[in-house]
Ligand SMILES: Nc1nc2c(c(=O)[nH]1)N[C@H]1C(S)=C(S)[C@@H](COP(=O)(O)OP(=O)(O)OC[C@H]3O[C@@H](n4cnc5c(N)ncnc54)[C@H](O)[C@@H]3O)O[C@H]1N2
């Protein structure tokens with residue numbers, strides 16, 4: 001059945017997607033796998049850090065009471081490499097040799113750097129300190145943070161430095177927001193699996209590799225990537241299964257009004273139809289609906305429209321699920337090369353950009369603006385919005401641009 005389409009603006013479509021509730025949950029995972037994940041709770045220090053007074057240099061540990069009248073000879077009563085401890089206390093004019101990072105003897109206050117000491121001929125158990133050291137050279141217990149301090153705030157995206165902090169306080173697991181599970185369904189009887197012999201009328205399933213890689217790169221977990229011929233029953237079954245198993249389902253193709261465009265039916269009968277047409281080219285047929293708490297994003301089969309639709313609607317949603325913001329950067333740029341066409345709908349051009357010395361951006365259309373064109377996908381680094389108009393846009397006009405997260 002031909003479903004009626006109600007076109008809405010790009011902003012409205014983005015707002016509709018932004019307003020749906022995403023059921024992002026918390027999971028506890030090994031710290032070793034937590035890079036770039038977002039913390040679901042504050043990290044509170046379980047103990048002071050460092051948890052013992054330690055030497056900041058290689059040298060000799062001494063008591064404050066003996067720290068005078070240089071040059072002076074000390075008796076060496078121990079050796080404390082990093083990882084070891086000195087059991088006992090230093091007596092008058094006694095010292096231990098100590099290495100960087102080693103625990104200070106309990107009653108020692110200061111470390112004299114090796115460079116400020118000399119051996120004493122014939123006395124292996126003695127060391128001569130030649131000058132008074134202006135610095136203590138001790139890192140005090142608790143000098144970085146104390147038990148109970150928040151050391152990394154909830155909603156921070158962990159990075160390798162953050163993982164080092166978690167590990168420094170003995171954590172091996174951490175609570176983070178789950179990555180969204182994504183099921184992908186590409187449709188089209190014309191689609192050939194990569195590696196199959198080329199045939200007239202058929203094309204390789206290029207979106208079948210583009211979409212999962214866009215998803216993974218944005219932080220989603222691809223749980224399935226199914227290629228179907230145009231068949232309503234097959235699609236209905238695959239869609240049902242994907243909706244049951246995933247947080248987000250991306251379908252590709254079959255979303256227009258043709259004889260084999262079946263997504264419209266599923267959208268019309270869904271729990272909540274968000275939109276089934278956008279006033280944009282490419283990708284006017286892009287459709288979104290919610291079924292059983294799963295968002296279904298139906299992208300156009302045309303590779304250029306698929307790429308554009310992913311960045312405008314899917315990428316921000318994948319990121320939001322993980323409590324992250326989009327990796328695209330929305331800016332106003334100068335259209336620095338002519339674009340002569342007029343458009344009934346807003347046109348999203350694949351483009352390239354250059355940052356100017358004053359911090360502003362020049363953007364340039366990058367090859368074909370056709371929905372089905374794909375030759376420019378490798379080199380496209382931004383998406384440029386040309387507002388619908390009956391006359392061509394001026395050269396050097398200001399245009400809304402999304403810088404893509406790679407260049
Ligand atoms: N009578 C109408 N025809 C069309 C309309 C319309 O409003 N009325 N809209 C046009 C527009 S605009 C677009 S965009 C496309 C949308 O088509 P679909 O999203 O339904 O996609 P398909 O028809 O399945 O395929 C379109 C095109 O893309 C190729 N394709 C499909 N899947 C893949 C894939 N996985 N990898 C690479 N290429 C793929 C497919 O072979 C077609 O060439 O509809 C217009 N028609």
Ligand code: MOO
Nearest residue numbers: 282283284305371
């Ligand atoms: O909807 Mo289509 O505008 O050519 O991609």
